[in-house]
Amino acid sequence: MRLRRTGEAGVRLRRAAGASVGRRARLRWVHLVLGGALLMPYWMLSVVLYGALNPNQPPGRQLLLYVLSLLTSLPMAAVTALVPMVRGLEGAAARALCSAARPEELATGPARSWGARWRTALWYVLHVLFGGVVAGMTLAGTPFAVVLVCGFAGTREFVRMWERHFPGWLVTGPVLGLGVLLLIVGTNAVCGALLARWAPALLGPTPEERVAAAERRATVLAQRNRLARELHDSVGHALSAVGIQASAAARVLRSNPDFAAEALAAIEETARAAVAELDAVLGLLREEDPEAAGPAGPTLAGLDDLLRQLGRAGVAVDAELAPGLAGLPEPVSREAYRIVQEGLTNVLRHAGPAPAGLRVRLADGRLEIDLTNPLGPARPSRPGGGRGLRGIGERAAALHGGSAAGPDGDGTTWRLAVWLPVGGTT
Structure with missing residues (x-):
């Protein structure tokens, strides 16, 4: 003591x-x-x-x-x-x-x-x-x-x-x-x-300066989250597609060289598109004001190319696209494309080469996206995964819309539903 x-x-x-x-x-x-x-x-x-x-x-x-x-x-x-x-x-x-x-x-x-x-x-x-x-x-x-x-x-x-x-x-x-x-x-x-x-x-x-600083931090975090979503959806989709295509090409390289060559060509096309999108997102990071530079990314006008890439990866998509999508406001069209891309990428990751149904409609002043696919066998989870659905929800909420995802009542089909007001922009 x-x-x-x-x-x-x-x-x-x-x-x-x-x-x-x-x-x-x-x-x-x-x-x-x-x-x-x-x-x-x-x-x-x-x-x-x-x-x-x-x-x-x-x-x-x-x-x-x-x-x-x-x-x-x-x-x-x-x-x-x-x-x-x-x-x-x-x-x-x-x-x-x-x-x-x-x-x-x-x-x-x-x-x-x-x-x-x-x-x-x-x-x-x-x-x-x-x-x-x-x-x-x-x-x-x-x-x-x-x-x-x-x-x-x-x-x-x-x-x-x-x-x-x-x-x-x-x-x-x-x-x-x-x-x-x-x-x-x-x-x-x-x-x-x-x-x-x-x-x-x-x-x-002062209290006013603290509020202004908090708003600036919130703006920076929102920009970082938006860029993170862009990287996740564009590069993540490309890597998933490339992985599936490379695996398929390796399996049939000796037995079906024509299919393997087609898969390799698809890998090249997907990689080129991913590099272009990655360069656009990195360009936003180099800007002093990313908002002023304008967000990057494709719109619903490029949906046909996305569906064709997924078809080469083995995901047959039964698509029903409403007319007039090209006239949508750019923020809505761009976010809708990313939502569809992430939804189809999730099909590729979790259900494998399974058929999927896609419905994009315009009704009552809003854009409705409905994506379904059969539930396949359970696949091992990836480290760091689980951000896709959260990113979809964030994109929908940013446009004052909403989303829902989960298995249907019979438990055999997974359904993703998203609705976006046509005039809702941030």
Whole structure:
């Protein structure tokens, strides 16, 4: 028990020493000294003004003049901090030197509202005030403490004066000098800790800025999800088709060379189309604004090519396509193509070369997609699979539509149903 208490005391002592003279304390000291440097122009201006208004001050009132100058310099500093860009500069300094607990909560841009400006002004006043105190103690107290510790000339006289004014407080020069140094270190630690604690509240983003940042993050995530769906549906479909075609070609390479040659030609065509779609999606990633560049991908006009590719892979699709699909809005047509592509790819992955039925209709102002296929034998699941149906649901929801998927009542047929409003766009 005693050893544990001794160890805990040692840990607390090391933490206290680190907080007082460690790297964080040294960075905060630099931050406070910079604040003292920022205070000097305001303070000197106040001293000049007071000196001009009250010339020939007696020496006894000089200290009062300096204190009043300090008090009047703070409002001038607050007015200066109302400039919007001050928040960004102070936030950068606080992140780099003040070592706040969560520096990511500090704003990086200028203050765009008066509430943010007033909070920045309060922070700036505290920074220059605490910085002035610490800088003044450092510049005046450190040489004084060194003189006392080293016992230079005049030290004994100062100690005798101390004992004369404070009878009973017997202290030697070195002890008093160490006390002054500890006072400087402690003041720096306390002021730095207070500023670090108040930094998120005074330099942090406003509620409006937090909402804007959340909207930007949501936009970025939506773009990433859209690009991920494009890659999944285009490249995933191509790889599934290529895998099935390559497997079929390998089985009949010796017995049916013509069919194997046709399968290899289909693999080449599928790979070329996949490379083209992949290049289009990667082009969106290179754009600074993917939304402005416009989404890539085929539309329902290319559905015949998709059905022909799947036929070469062994999936016979009984398609019933309504007239007028070419006149659909491009967002609806593009998303509908991807939904059909992913649905047929799922047939290829999970049911194998099985016949499928596809119905694409226009009814009551919406586009209806109905895809059915017989349930084949269970196949081993792929690592990372299961994103297809979720992607279909996300595409339908983005156009204010809906989807449903699952086996029919008799359990022999899998059915995918999707409905999209013809005028619904994001």
